[in-house]
Amino acid sequence: MGNSIVNTRDQRFVLYEQIGIDKLFTTDKYSGFSRDMVDMVLTEAEKFAVEMLLPAYDIADKQDPATFKDGKVHAPVCFQEPYRRYCEAGWIGPAVPVELGGQGLPMSVFAACLELFGAANYAFQMYPGLTLGAASMIATHGTPEQVQKYALKMFSGEWxxxxxxxxxxxxxxxxxxxxxxxxxxxxxxxxxxxxxxxxxxxxxxxxxxxxxxxxxxxxxxxxxxxxxxxxxxxxxxxxxxxxxxxxxxxxxxxxxxxxxxxxxxxxxxxxxxxxxxxxxxxxxxxxxKIMFQMMNEARFGTGMQGLDFASAAFEHAVQYAKERIQSKKIEDFTNPAAESVAIINHADIRRSLLWMKAHVEGMRAMNYFIAYCIDQEHCAATEEEKERAKGFVDLLTPICKAYCTDRGVEICSLGMDVFGGYGYCSEYPMEQYVRDVKIATIYEGTNYIQSLDFVGRKLGQNKGKNIMNLFGEITKIIQSAKSVEALSSYAVHLENAMNSTIALTMRLGQWAKSLDYIIPVMNARPLLMIVGDVVIGWKLFEAAIIAQEKLAALYARLGVNEAQGRALAKDNSEVAFYQGKLANARYFASNVLPTIDGRCACIGLTDKTPVEMAEESFSV
Ligand SMILES: Cc1cc2nc3c(=O)[nH]c(=O)nc-3n(C[C@H](O)[C@H](O)[C@H](O)COP(=O)(O)OP(=O)(O)OC[C@H]3O[C@@H](n4cnc5c(N)ncnc54)[C@H](O)[C@@H]3O)c2cc1C
CATH class of the missing domain: 2.40.110.20 (Butyryl-CoA Dehydrogenase, subunit A; domain 2)
Known part of the structure; x- marks a missing residue:
């Protein structure tokens, strides 16, 4: 805890409490790992991100960018030393199999390291990130000679x-x-x-x-x-x-x-x-077919870019909102003697921060879950479980890429709003976040191309079994949430949102059968965002159910009832953390999920105006 870019308490919550990665350590493949080792890796990754990568973030943007001089391309000089140290520390290959020179770390743990590196300095992270992707593709599809000749030197970072x-x-x-x-x-x-x-x-x-x-x-x-x-x-x-x-x-x-x-x-x-x-x-x-291996990994990496920037923007915004004094509290507005307060006291700032927080933590939970499913593909006990895990990876990869990057852009922009005019100025990092995150909606296949992949291929993949498995998991969480008093009235919104989404995806099938492709093709992007919101809602409720249990245990240990417990957040960081999880689910359920019904209804109206209007009518 305590860095300005990623909430490492939440990283550990997702890995240990929400996903339960300890289950991996009981499998043959990951039996060499333990929670202590994972903690050590995460601590080292955080240290490297904050001490080596973060200081070069602003410099490589403003004073020392990549250049083309005298026919040669130069990376930022300030990347040289971090790159050397990154390779020496073996950060390219923690998740690479041991026989290829890596450490065989679970992908779910490596995803958490990548979030730290990307949030500290994404432009830097692209050099080793692409190297890892290219080397892994050669390792999978190359001849033994090609693996020896190219991939091993790439995994080490020499090439x-x-x-x-x-x-x-x-x-x-x-x-x-x-x-x-x-x-x-x-x-x-x-x-x-x-x-x-x-x-x-x-x-x-x-x-x-x-x-x-x-x-x-x-x-x-x-x-x-x-x-x-x-x-x-x-x-x-x-x-x-x-x-x-x-x-x-x-x-x-x-x-x-x-x-x-x-x-x-x-x-x-x-x-x-x-x-x-x-x-x-x-x-x-x-x-x-072969390049798709690298493209899918890169799509996950680009979705992580959306999360990385969203996380860093959110952490900065919370910090700033606690420090910036401006305006009186609404209840003191007519009192000339009242003091101005930190902007975190204003309702709109709180609404913005909670919107950002819920999305950041929901996206973190989704992305680490995808990484965990990648681990499952390697180590699950049965072929059926492996296939199920692969189904989730296939289905969720375009959502990870497009949803996290679209939301990443919005979160960085909202973070800038929290900073007011200072957010627009280059002495604060917000304007760089806004500029740096935007490319993620475009490269690695634009977000429209991801949406088309999702609607055209992924929804129906495996005869629709993958999406039904997903809805099955969400249904389980809805049922659990309904039995938790603190969440039951909110869970209905997740249920309604999921049901509207299921009805819409059924209609998509009918449109496809009647060869009326234009509605799904034209609405692929809003449709992906609808499913993305349902997935985020699922992950937020899953977290909230766990948080409620933890809070009950904490209150019992402290000898307080729930009403008294709520007041403890100021002094007890664990109470504050878990209460924040409940707030995420409640807020998202009340403010985002109810919009899904209307968004599905819009698509259901089958309006074709954009494709039917004359090209000339767009602008004369
Ligand atoms: C900073 C940066 C780094 C990059 N790095 C790499 C890299 O390492 N390797 C690499 O190979 N490429 C890289 N790219 C390229 C990137 O992947 C492409 O820019 C991207 O795939 C889009 O292609 P385009 O720019 O030609 O846009 P276009 O394909 O011309 O698309 C323009 C617009 O039309 C839309 N569009 C296109 N086809 C359709 C359709 N059938 N239906 C509806 N809409 C459509 C697109 O969604 C987009 O909105 C990079 C780009 C940038 C800017």
Whole structure:
């Protein structure tokens, strides 16, 4: 507790009390871990985030961003030392299997570390984050030689990695890619084309950079089906593993961006001189399927970016609201002798802060739950449980990406409002948060593309079993909450919201059957947000039920009744923490969940005005 970016008490609540990750330690895969070890890892991650990453956050934005000078890309100088220390401490690979040089840590624990790193300095975190994603993809789909040659050096941080999908004419439509590959007599491929917006595409934190590149082998069919994936290193690798000559991968520029200025976003030209070679990863024409492993991990990582910034903005806003003195209390407004108070005393500030808090803690619980399901995919006792866990990961990944980033933007903006005019000024971090978080709704597949994936693929995946499993879990929590006096009247709102959502998803099926796609296609984004709100509501109620039990035990230990217990929050941080959990559920149930009925009704009206109006009528 006590840092300005992440509530580490809540991190531990989610991991230990809400998810119960101790269950993992009884499985063969994670039997080497214990709560003490996890605590140690989290403490070290917090220390690293606060001491090494946070100080460089503002500097890399204002004085020392990534630059392109004399044909070379430079990462912020202030990232050099943290990057070296990050790799030395083994932070790229805690969740990587031991046989690949990692520590085999549960993903749920690593997610908590990532939240700390991302909240401290997301632009920095992108360099090792992409490296981990690219290395994991090579480790899964590469030959043993490729794993040895590339992935191990990437997991250690000696070499870094990227993901190269986007081209000037192929953004959301990855299948429009024009980068081409021609097979050479030695079995490698000559790569030619231009990729744009490539994060960490070039920099000087590592000498070697390994690019997974999507390209079409000459003669292969158009669209995504004809795309293959290649490992294209910046420098060729000699037989002994040392670096050889440059591989004709040239960064021609970097983007000048609104935020994450420490992250070098590059245009990369492959094979301008006909001398760029790559190795096929996996089989020909399986590029998209393989890249999806990295894309799904990156989508989770981007959803975490939404949470990271939301968390940091919220923590700063609470702190500021306690310190900033402005205006009298409403009840003293006509009293000229009354003193002004800290703004946390004003109802609108409290409403804003609780809206932020409920969303931040709900998103944290959802994201760590997804990470826990990833752990379950590896260690659950039965195939059925593994499949169920995978179903949750598949279903919730687009929600994590799109919901957390849309809400992340709103939370940072609201955090700026709490700061008033100072929030708009660069001496406070809010304006940087607002700028840095926005990209998360756009890259890794825009939030619309996530929503289309959710509505078009994920809702019906596994014959609808995944979404029904989710509603089944939510129903259990509704039933439990109904039997808790402090929550019963609020649980009805979660029940109503879920029922409206189920009815809407049923209608989607009917629209799809009658080939009337336009309503779901046009409303995919509001629909994803509706399901996201229900999921957040579920997690907040789950937490509140636990909190109520803990509070009852605390009050009993302190020898007070519930009414007396409420007054203890001022002096007892545990009482305050658990009361905050009840407040989350009550607030969210009363102020967010009831809107779902109306939002579902809007979609149900099947209004097609946006697609039916003339293009010219948008603006004349
Ligand atoms: C800072 C930054 C870092 C990035 N890092 C990487 C990286 O490391 N690797 C990489 O490969 N790419 C990267 N990207 C690229 C990013 O993933 C793309 O910008 C993104 O996928 C969108 O593509 P686009 O910009 O071409 O937009 P477009 O595809 O042109 O989309 C424009 C708008 O149209 C909408 N749209 C598109 N198609 C449809 C449709 N069928 N129906 C409805 N709406 C549609 C989109 O949702 C969007 O709102 C990065 C981008 C930025 C800005």
């Amino acid at each position: 870094s990695g990227t993901m190269c999908l986007t081209e000037p004419g192929a953004g959301s439509d990855v299948g429009a890619s024009r980068t081409s590959a021609r097979k050479l007599p030695d079995g490698t491929y000559s790569i030619t084309g231009t990729k744009c917006f490539i994060s960490s595409g070039d920099h000087d934190l590592t000498r070697q950079i390994v690019h997974p590149v999507l390209a079409r082998i000459e003669g292969d069919p158009p669209g995504t089906k004809g795309i293959s994936i290649f490992i294209v290193p910046k420098y060729r690798v000699e037989a002994d593993g040392s670096l050889g000559k440059a591989n004709d991968v040239v960064a021609s520029n970097i983007e000048h961006k609104m935020g994450i200025k420490g992250s070098a976003t590059c245009t990369l030209n492959f094979g301008e001189n006909g001398a760029c070679t790559g190795e096929l990863l996996g089989n020909e024409r399986e590029g998209i």
